[in-house]
Amino acid sequence: MSERSEKELKDIKLLGNQGIKYKYDYDPSVLETFENKHQGNDYFVKFNCPEFTSVCPKTGQPDFATIYISYVPGKLMVESKSLKLYFFSFRNHGDFHEDCINMIMKDLINLLDPKYIEVWGKFTPRGGISIDPYCNYGRKGTKWEEVAEKRLFYHDMYPEKVDNR
Amino acid sequence: MSERSEKELKDIKLLGNQGIKYKYDYDPSVLETFENKHQGNDYFVKFNCPEFTSVCPKTGQPDFATIYISYVPGKLMVESKSLKLYFFSFRNHGDFHEDCINMIMKDLINLLDPKYIEVWGKFTPRGGISIDPYCNYGRKGTKWEEVAEKRLFYHDMYPEKVDNR
Amino acid sequence: MSERSEKELKDIKLLGNQGIKYKYDYDPSVLETFENKHQGNDYFVKFNCPEFTSVCPKTGQPDFATIYISYVPGKLMVESKSLKLYFFSFRNHGDFHEDCINMIMKDLINLLDPKYIEVWGKFTPRGGISIDPYCNYGRKGTKWEEVAEKRLFYHDMYPEKVDNR
Amino acid sequence: MSERSEKELKDIKLLGNQGIKYKYDYDPSVLETFENKHQGNDYFVKFNCPEFTSVCPKTGQPDFATIYISYVPGKLMVESKSLKLYFFSFRNHGDFHEDCINMIMKDLINLLDPKYIEVWGKFTPRGGISIDPYCNYGRKGTKWEEVAEKRLFYHDMYPEKVDNR
Amino acid sequence: MSERSEKELKDIKLLGNQGIKYKYDYDPSVLETFENKHQGNDYFVKFNCPEFTSVCPKTGQPDFATIYISYVPGKLMVESKSLKLYFFSFRNHGDFHEDCINMIMKDLINLLDPKYIEVWGKFTPRGGISIDPYCNYGRKGTKWEEVAEKRLFYHDMYPEKVDNR
Amino acid sequence: MSERSEKELKDIKLLGNQGIKYKYDYDPSVLETFENKHQGNDYFVKFNCPEFTSVCPKTGQPDFATIYISYVPGKLMVESKSLKLYFFSFRNHGDFHEDCINMIMKDLINLLDPKYIEVWGKFTPRGGISIDPYCNYGRKGTKWEEVAEKRLFYHDMYPEKVDNR
Amino acid sequence: MSERSEKELKDIKLLGNQGIKYKYDYDPSVLETFENKHQGNDYFVKFNCPEFTSVCPKTGQPDFATIYISYVPGKLMVESKSLKLYFFSFRNHGDFHEDCINMIMKDLINLLDPKYIEVWGKFTPRGGISIDPYCNYGRKGTKWEEVAEKRLFYHDMYPEKVDNR
Amino acid sequence: MSERSEKELKDIKLLGNQGIKYKYDYDPSVLETFENKHQGNDYFVKFNCPEFTSVCPKTGQPDFATIYISYVPGKLMVESKSLKLYFFSFRNHGDFHEDCINMIMKDLINLLDPKYIEVWGKFTPRGGISIDPYCNYGRKGTKWEEVAEKRLFYHDMYPEKVDNR
Amino acid sequence: MSERSEKELKDIKLLGNQGIKYKYDYDPSVLETFENKHQGNDYFVKFNCPEFTSVCPKTGQPDFATIYISYVPGKLMVESKSLKLYFFSFRNHGDFHEDCINMIMKDLINLLDPKYIEVWGKFTPRGGISIDPYCNYGRKGTKWEEVAEKRLFYHDMYPEKVDNR
Amino acid sequence: MSERSEKELKDIKLLGNQGIKYKYDYDPSVLETFENKHQGNDYFVKFNCPEFTSVCPKTGQPDFATIYISYVPGKLMVESKSLKLYFFSFRNHGDFHEDCINMIMKDLINLLDPKYIEVWGKFTPRGGISIDPYCNYGRKGTKWEEVAEKRLFYHDMYPEKVDNR
Ligand SMILES: [Ca+2]
Ligand SMILES: [Ca+2]
Ligand SMILES: [Ca+2]
Ligand SMILES: [Ca+2]
Ligand SMILES: [Ca+2]
Ligand SMILES: [Ca+2]
């Protein structure tokens, strides 16, 4: 199997590009895609994103989270540098934790039309309590719709130890 | 998707409010809710609460626990600062570990009418033995009723290592 | 929901009682129970017991284990201080690891008639090998009988790392 | 060397005593001592106390900490059950973290006249920041005075990893 | 339930016996059994064996592994000291990792006729790569045959982190 | 069961051979196989490979990953030293993470015709985000085809903690 | 020793105050102090701050760090909520890691005139490499000047394990 | 250098001896020694003993500890199986934690006349607090006397994290 | 204190520059410096570099290491992206572990004339043994010369646990 | 600085050599050396060796240890593959743990005439107790003689946690 050709890479505009102007207000339009070369077999891609920050819609204080995104690509895949820029665009955005996580999933569904996707945020505590929202989605009318339901039903039966330190 | 508007936030009275008078006796009335903006898709929200304390009903000695709450919201969601105040109200409350955990679940069911909820307490040892109660619930007549049963059946098959240090 | 009343607590004789005389020979009669106030919903209670010791029936040498007990109460619950005394009564008892774990389960079934119970012992090594017995039980003729079988079938598919240090 | 005799134990009033009435307001008078039987050699005793709670003097909210106390006894030693009761007496006490830790040290100096003592508190975060005060003391005019200074000078050169989870 | 009697223990010849002559060449005949006293209920017994060593059949270099054995006993159980001696007998034995793990399982099946058994080896790396073979077995014509298949199908879906340090 | 004979080992040309010339450009032809001696029972073999490196197809910068490969052998098994050489051949190869992982799986399917195989790569972060692709395969027309689908459906429901440190 | 009185607390304006307007541009003027009540004994106070973020002065991309601050107070102590606001003011500030850490120390020296202070930043990686600057200071003409030198000389002789995951 | 000869080993009576009768009451006479073959160079020997148990002198309840012993041998060394038997003899012995640790040190000084020795006990919690005594000794009139003082002065400046779980 | 100005940043050519051509043969000339703005106080800067790879000079096989570099800057500081490129230039370089670590230190001394520097490499195992070289340097005729000697004398007295997994 | 030349490597006979015949009886003559190219600066080299095994001189049972060797080379360095073979030669050697560790150090002193060396063995438990011997050496008449004494004096003041699992 040959390497990714220049032609295949020509739509990747952000990766390795130094002239980028970063946006710090919510903007899903920065997201870029490339073609899935392995459409013959379903597979998972996970992004580990421990450097997410937004602000509280009520108090204006910064919030911090690690976000885990897992998806099964259809025709399109999300380019990771553009995903980084998309996360930057939450830096001045005010919303509840639960809302941010749902928005991220919906934006990626719109972008990618994935077979399956899930987004899990693990925020740092405020007032001694931390909040971890999790949402997922399977493409309607496919077996992944049922998979999404099953994964939701059996979500996180072993909560990680949290001691606020 | 727009940020949470001021109108949407107007019922959140405790968050960012400095004039709060804390209650140290059991009082579920402090709990507040806000509307679930994502009722189109089921999803999980988890609260990690490592700063729970109550007192032993027999000896009057303080007990300490980390409490994990996971729920699938229906129309309402619990606001996390009010949850904090609710936990404060156990500070002088005397009850067995098993009773506290069931009470917390029942109070949140009354408040939220959630699709699904589970509450897991992990207490520190007394006399060399620690106790971890776990209870859950799925809304009657929905698929979540069966999910609750399944999650209970397969609960905690990998107990975490505990050595009292 | 009110705290545990004095009336409800009157059968708890060992908790907070200083005049106890400890037994160091196997004696299941020390176990005490109290009433389950939440019989409307099934739930789990786990005891973490890292301070168990018995002796080898052949060589007379002490053995050490951490024992994890999980059960779903029926009408009765085991009081944790009496459980501690019951464990003390193994201090001079000689039996194989596998026998101790089965005995503990059978004694608790006799005491509590629980819906479900499991007992897992993790012993320290002798001759470079450590032994971890696990047994469980579901009340005959209920759904918990099948649950017990399922939990046994899928027991411990991820053995914890053990390096004898 | 013989076991502790009954005569030696007669001043230990709290240990194993069930009639104790707990105080939840600051009260150093609950502390009890017993005689150091090994005055011929200096040695350390450390107490690990992960169940400390007080309240914020400004907002009235509960604070939580793990407190580590190390001391070199002179003639007297502090009995650990009375130390537990002393910690209970902070449950409704309002003071800054730094003040609590200094008070604990000063109370124990008054009680024990130890050769050396140090107290280290590790609190859970508020607003994303946690605070860890540490103070120590060596008996004036002895080599322990210089030891206290040295231990302070080289205190905590390897801060533990803290990520608020 | 009484302790193991002397009569029950009379076939255990190796445990506590100091005159043993160790074999360092593969010899399954050293394995000893004792009777399962709990044939009324199926249960698991796991052996953690972090001190296994054999040699490479091609290069003659030593290999090292931690071996985990889990089984559900039928009428017979394997005595752990004899298991230790059996492992010693691999010390000069040359075989691939995959072959050793299958041999161990087959020898124990021959010895015990267990209802179920599985053997998992985790070897140290050679050339930067480590190898972990896993095999299992359920008694033909029983429900354990299907259990073995299921456990194989869902084996190790969460590989432990390995970084060769 | 006898050790691997010289005859059985005669096709293993790389193991213990010092005259090897390493290739640093992608070359699946270096892979070698040997016969599976345990075709009577299905079992898993896992390779832990924390020393994988390739280069970014767009920027030319090195990428690093730990790769976990699990398979159920048919008639043939892959020799681990040749697997090492195969991984070396990615050292100057430029491709996206997702492409590398799929290629590795496809090369091993071609080589081994395994009953089942899965490949999981865990790469280090670029721009604060790390990517973990996972793909799998079951032999068409066998029960392993369905197993592959099930394992994909329930893949990685507990993402490991990642904090980029 | 009495609790902090209202009079002692009257200069603490930010703690518990909900009307605060957050600044996201570097502003050391938000820092507030309160009086050290324990000037009779030197002691350490440490702040653990895992939620620090600034931006790269060259590329404009966000940087993330955990910052540990330890100081020995003189007459003044820094109030932790104002420290939080001060850290918020770096959110849009562009500077190298090494410059941020030195600035924080210098601002706190100006504010507090501490006997001793040290600031340690641990940033997340860029391009596979992470940077951890550390600076410290002891008040000139006191023993703490020498202590600062000694602590610098023996700084971090056991670097924590970092693997970028 | 030759192996230990039979003559050198003839005083080792307990190691490998199956006829031993265990004592469960404090008895330092079970300790055995052998000759130090490396008297030309000072060196450390540490014993890690996580299976220590005694009883509380006041309440009769069992206590559990991990004990670490480090010593620099003079002419004699303590044989580890006899050390095990010595620890067994505490099984029914009632004494405070601090007394046990000092007794163990004094018994080993009497037995071995070591150049240096230290004993550190880490007990499990009672009432939420655990106690860790540490004592040490250097042979009078040698440099080890000063070493003992220095090691005591700088003892345990980094207390391990303890959370009672 | 103002942010780094454009003038101050003008010599930083690699950071954010996309047109870079990577070298995979040893080339210290890629290293770039910038001015130390805090020459008034000595401080440490550490680089954590877990993605180092070179090749064995004898066998041609790849080697992997995590490299930790700590230095006290004089007038110049090393820019981290150029450090990354410098490490890339070892990718095809053949040398022993001990030689690589010494070379890196010497190259950085030539580049920076630092007050102090140390380089610690932690390689993955070959043949079951891993090698960790450490070297350091203090500027001649300054106090840092003696510091270097002291840090070497007390290097790594607590070796991290290594088990090759 | 150039790579190691072929001339420099010509005395390295074992590395990459496939015709080696392994010895399983103690034989220090297999050790090989190469020249230290950095004699201008003292530095440390550490070997992590988690795959050590010998046999008990009294019972003939295998012992297992992780051995850490750190040394400061003089003119000669030990080649790591020959070190591996040397460790293999203990495979059938019978000696006490303390003797093995001292022998290894003495053999390496004879071979290398190092400036400094230390050897630390951490063995797995027998009878619930594990033994960790540590010895060291500094070249007589140099500053390293005093360093050896200091490192011995301050050896292992923070024993690692050991729980035999
Ligand atoms: Ca908080
Ligand atoms: Ca934590
Ligand atoms: Ca307790
Ligand atoms: Ca623990
Ligand atoms: Ca053992
Ligand atoms: Ca372990």
Ligand SMILES: [Ca+2]
């Ligand atoms: Ca917080």
Ligand SMILES: [Ca+2]
């Ligand atoms: Ca943490």
Ligand SMILES: [Ca+2]
């Ligand atoms: Ca590892």
Ligand SMILES: [Ca+2]
């Ligand atoms: Ca991490």
Ligand SMILES: [Ca+2]
């Ligand atoms: Ca990065």
Ligand SMILES: [Ca+2]
């Ligand atoms: Ca890490």
Ligand SMILES: [Ca+2]
């Ligand atoms: Ca703990």
Ligand SMILES: [Ca+2]
């Ligand atoms: Ca290797």
Ligand SMILES: [Ca+2]
């Ligand atoms: Ca490891």
Ligand SMILES: [Ca+2]
């Ligand atoms: Ca352990």
